[in-house]
Amino acid sequence: MTTVVLAAAELLFLAILAPAVVGYVRWLKARLQSRRGADLFQPYREFRKTFAKGMVIADTASWLFHLAPYVVVASTVAAAVLVPVFSASQAGDQFGDLFALMALLILGTMFLALGGLDPGTAFGGMGSSREMTVAALTEPTLAIAVLALALTAGSSSLGVITGTLLTTPANAIGPGHALAFAAFLIAMLAETGRLPVDNPATHLELTMIHEAMILEYSGPYLALLEWAAALKLTLLLTLAANLFVPWGMATSVGAAALAFGLVVVVAKIAVLATLLALLETRVAKLRLFRVPELLAVSFTLALLAATSSFFTR
Amino acid sequence: MDATFSLLTMTGASAMLLLALAVLWRHHVPAYITAFRMQSVALAFVGAVVAWFGDVSELFLVAALILALKGWIVPRILARMEARRPGDRGLHPLVNTEMSLLLSGGLAVAAYEISRPVAEVISLPTRGGLPLALALILVSLFIVVSRRQVIAQIVGFLMLENGIALLALLGAYGVPLVVELGVFLDVLLGVLVMQALVPGMGEPSAG
Numbered sequence: 001m002t003t004v005v006l007a008a009a010e011l012l013f014l015a016i017l018a019p020a021v022v023g024y025v026r027w028l029k030a031r032l033q034s035r036r037g038a039d040l041f042q043p044y045r046e047f048r049k050t051f052a053k054g055m056v057i058a059d060t061a062s063w064l065f066h067l068a069p070y071v072v073v074a075s076t077v078a079a080a081v082l083v084p085v086f087s088a089s090q091a092g093d094q095f096g097d098l099f100a101l102m103a104l105l106i107l108g109t110m111f112l113a114l115g116g117l118d119p120g121t122a123f124g125g126m127g128s129s130r131e132m133t134v135a136a137l138t139e140p141t142l143a144i145a146v147l148a149l150a151l152t153a154g155s156s157s158l159g160v161i162t163g164t165l166l167t168t169p170a171n172a173i174g175p176g177h178a179l180a181f182a183a184f185l186i187a188m189l190a191e192t193g194r195l196p197v198d199n200p201a202t203h204l205e206l207t208m209i210h211e212a213m214i215l216e217y218s219g220p221y222l223a224l225l226e227w228a229a230a231l232k233l234t235l236l237l238t239l240a241a242n243l244f245v246p247w248g249m250a251t252s253v254g255a256a257a258l259a260f261g262l263v264v265v266v267a268k269i270a271v272l273a274t275l276l277a278l279l280e281t282r283v284a285k286l287r288l289f290r291v292p293e294l295l296a297v298s299f300t301l302a303l304l305a306a307t308s309s310f311f312t313r
Numbered sequence: 314m315d316a317t318f319s320l321l322t323m324t325g326a327s328a329m330l331l332l333a334l335a336v337l338w339r340h341h342v343p344a345y346i347t348a349f350r351m352q353s354v355a356l357a358f359v360g361a362v363v364a365w366f367g368d369v370s371e372l373f374l375v376a377a378l379i380l381a382l383k384g385w386i387v388p389r390i391l392a393r394m395e396a397r398r399p400g401d402r403g404l405h406p407l408v409n410t411e412m413s414l415l416l417s418g419g420l421a422v423a424a425y426e427i428s429r430p431v432a433e434v435i436s437l438p439t440r441g442g443l444p445l446a447l448a449l450i451l452v453s454l455f456i457v458v459s460r461r462q463v464i465a466q467i468v469g470f471l472m473l474e475n476g477i478a479l480l481a482l483l484g485a486y487g488v489p490l491v492v493e494l495g496v497f498l499d500v501l502l503g504v505l506v507m508q509a510l511v512p513g514m515g516e517p518s519a520g
Contacts, residue, residue, distance in 0.1 A: 170316075175327035175445075296411040297338050300418040304330075311425045311432075312441060 002253055010085035011077065013262070014238065018230040019043035021237065021273055028277035029201075043230065047223050055219035058119040068115025069217065069224040075108035076228045080235045084242050086261030088163050088249040097156040101239075102143045105191070108228065109135045116213030127212025130288070134190050134197060134209065137295040141187040141302045148180040148305035149243055158239075162246040172244075176312070179305035181244045186298035188240060192233045194276065196286040196294070234269065237276075241268035315438040318366040325359035326442035326449070326479060328352075330421070333452045333472050337413040340404055342395045345468045346388050349475075353383035356475050359482055363439065367486045375493050379478070382497055387471065387504050394464055394508055408459045417452045424448035439483040446483055449476035463511050467504070474500060 023040040030037025057065070082101045096104075113128035113135075150156045153164035165172060190197040193210035203211035214225050242249060248264030250257035286294060332352040336345050357380040364372030406413065424447040432440045453476050456469030478496075481488050 175323055179327070179331075293338060293410040293414075296414040297334075300334060300414045303418040304421055307422050307425050308327075308444075311429065311444065 006087055006253065007081055010083075010087070011081050013085060014080045014083070014234055015077070015231060017266075017269070018227065018234040019047060021234045021269060022230045024270070025273050025277045025280075026201075028274060029281055032277065032281040043226075047227060050223035050226070051220050053219040055221060057218075058121070058216055061119045061216070064114055065118040065216075066221075068111045068118070069221045069228075071111040072108045072115070073224050073228045075104045075111070076231050076235070079104040079108070080231060082158060083235050083239050084159055084162050084246075084249070085238055086250055086258060086265045087253065088159065088166055088246060088251050098143070098146050098150055098158060098161075099156060101158065102139060105142075105232070106135065106139050108232070109139075112213055112225070115217070116215075119216045121216060123212045123215050127209055127215070130209045131213060134291065134295070137292060137299065138187040138190045141183055141295065141299045142191065144299070144302040144306050145180040145184040145187065146243065148176050148302065148309045151306065151309040152176065158243070162242055162249065163251075165243075165246050166249065166251060169247075176305045176309040177244065179301045179308070181240070183298045183302035183305060184240055184244070186294065186301075188236045189276075189279075190291070190295060190298075192229070192236060194233075195280040196283045197291050199285050237269050237272045238265065241265065241272055318362065319438040319441055321362045321366075322359055322439045322442045322483060323445070325355050325362065326445035326483065328355045329359075329475065329479060330445050330449045330452065333449055333456065333476075334414065334417055336456055336468065336472070337417060337452075338410060342398075342404065342462065342464055342468075343392070345465055346391045346395065349391070349468050349471055350384055350388040352472060352475055353379060353388075356479060356482075357384060359442075359479060360487070363482050363486055366438075369486050371490050372482075372487050375487060375490070378493075378497055382501060383471070383475070387500070390504050390508055391464065391467065394511055397512060398464065404460065404462055404465055406459050406465075407461060413455070413459060417455060420451040420455060421448040424451055435484070437484075437486075439486075442483045443480070446476055446480040449479060463507075467507055467511075471500070471504075 020040050020043070023038070023043045026042070027037040027040060078095075079101050082096050082104070109131065113131050116124040116128040116131070118124075146158075146161075147156075149161050149165070153161040155161065155164070189195070193200055198209040198211075200210070202208065203215060210229065214222060217225055242265070245268065248261065248268075250261035329352050332348045332355065336348050339345065339348070357376045360372050360376035360379055364370060364376060408416070421444075425444040428444040428447050432443055435443070450473060453469050453473035456472060457466050460466050460469060474496075487493065
């Protein structure tokens with residue numbers, strides 16, 4: 001019972017925090033570019049506004065177009081349940097492991113691409129085709145990077161991976177861990193549509209990927225998709241923080257430990273989001289044809305990490 | 314003690330392999346030279362670590378020489394060669410970047426598999442880095458055969474030399490000082506000869 005309540009609390013926490021993470025990255029980027037920037041709560045206001053609006057739907061859209069936002073949200077929420085957030089005694093473990101997480105993420109990506117293709121517009125189709133190109137390269141990288149940790153821990157369950165790392169911190173030192181972290185971060189940038197792979201700030205660019213797919217959506221559907229994207233970013237940031245640097249997570253179910261875990265996880269997400277904003281300010285978007293090169297780099301890093309974990313087990 | 318030793322050598326060796334991989338992803342010769350310089354610094358670091366923990370004091374001298382020769386003099390000569398190189402700045406490798414990286418990943422896996430029997434019989438604390446040194450040798454060889462520009466091939470060749478030096482450091486705590494000095498002289502002589510010859514060479518792809 002406690003574990004289910006804990007899982008629900010973690011999910012609720014991620015769901016509520018997600019727009020603030022996006023708002024924080026936007027605000028920091030604005031500050032770095034010498035603009036004043038909207039505050040952290042701007043995404044919440046935008047969601048409220050978009051939810052209240054009516055929808056304009058293309059005549060050519062079929063049922064798939066209506067289904068896609070729900071599947072995207074549902075799969076992202078289900079994936080968020082599996083991620084350990086502030087407690088290492090992971091409640092979501094009974095629902096699925098690393099492979100279930102990857103499958104849920106790719107399910108959401110696939111339906112997003114289908115939703116982009118469905119109305120038959122040129123932009124949507126272009127975005128979907130690019131998204132599938134990128135996703136085909138990033139998903140295996142994410143899975144192999146986490147697999148490198150799973151090999152060391154001896155289990156594919158995310159809770160056990162973080163738990164093992166907490167009890168035997170020596171696992172974290174060594175090339176496998178650092179390489180897997182680097183590979184995971186690069187793949188995460190591509191997966192969540194950030195620079196240098198995709199530009200999250202605009203939908204008026206010819207090389208956009210994520211924004212092109214959701215161009216035909218409006219009103220509540222758009223709000224759902226935007227929120228799912230924010231949740232995906234937050235859950236991947238949390239995953240990166242907790243799988244690779246699990247220290248500070250609650251190992252028991254006490255109020256004090258949980259409160260401490262909560263503060264630590266917010267701090268970790270804030271650090272990663274700050275790094276993300278700094279990176280996005282520093283780098284320019286890659287040419288689309290150089291994106292596979294970057295992803296090949298991250299795949300090779302993940303492969304090396306998994307190889308070294310496998311042979312030095 | 315042994316754990317720290319093993320960890321430091323592993324970190325140095327991984328950094329060296331990563332810098333060899335960085336070459337495959339970069340598109341310009343100055344980046345190649347920087348990667349080689351940093352790789353040599355990492356090699357000097359590994360040398361100093363082996364000298365300290367393995368109690369081989371003459372390796373300190375070797376590490377200092379590596380730092381001076383491969384970390385400073387050779388990169389300078391290379392940079393001067395690059396500055397004088399006329400024409401097209403871009404490198405157009407024979408194998409494209411994605412394929413190069415995937416092949417190198419495969420080579421690294423092969424290196425791990427090949428060196429497994431060796432790593433099982435050796436009981437040195439440095440054995441964890443042996444597969445990385447072998448992978449570095451294989452990847453450098455791949456850089457040599459897959460680049461068109463002479464200067465990029467020289468960098469690949471020097472990285473190959475770094476890989477062999479790393480293997481000697483990790484597997485046998487270095488070779489006798491006389492041999493090491495001879496190798497340094499050979500490297501310097503080789504680079505100087507190449508510096509004299511390269512301006513007269515056309516690009517092999519031009520014909």
